[in-house]
Amino acid sequence: MNKMLGVCRRYARTNLEAEDIFQEAFMKIFQKMKDLKNPLLLDSWIKTIVIRTAIDYYQRTTKSEKLQVCLDSIDFERESGEHDRIFYQLDMEILINVISELPNGYRAVINLYFIDGHTHAEIAKLLGIEESTSKSQLRRGRDLLIKKLQKKGIMAYERL
Structure with missing residues (x-):
């Protein structure tokens, strides 16, 4: 339970x-x-x-909320790096608390991708969004999550 x-x-x-x-x-x-x-x-x-x-x-x-998705020149195909693996080394309770502070779209995609292991194609189908939107939400959500963790002093990590 x-x-x-x-x-x-x-x-x-x-x-x-x-x-x-x-x-x-x-x-x-x-x-x-x-x-x-x-x-x-x-x-x-x-x-x-x-x-x-x-x-x-x-x-x-979130039906009445607009997901703020700006599909600009973001490199959607960028490979995951060390900053993704570092999430798995954090205390799960702390990570969950910080993830809960993220906007709805970011929170859902981060959970589905990093924690539940879904692909962007699966996430797009589950959430009724485009695959590129899933990638954008993940990248932006990950960046915001890193900033929030750094701000709380939980993760002293500088992006490459």
Whole structure:
């Protein structure tokens, strides 16, 4: 249960939002339990429902908000570097708290890409955005996350 609440927390801005997502996800899980074909896959099945519920929540709550996406001359194909690997060395609770401060679009893409391991094509499909938008949101979100971590003194890292 705590693990799935943690997944909800990664996608939410506040603990209250996370609890709402968690409750909604488990209502779906209980309603769809009869659809589970392979009980050995229960953990991944539950996690998938929780993530999809979080994405649905994100999409519902941002419908009226405009995602600020400016597709300019950003090098979308830039390879991930040392600054990406450093996220995996941070205390997860600290990282989740800082990620929760990010704007909705950045937060969703960072969670889906770095933590849940989705490709940009998968993220685009899940969020109903263009693949290039996913790449842009990731790059900008990563840059903002690094700045926030540096500002809090959590990560003394200078970009190359």
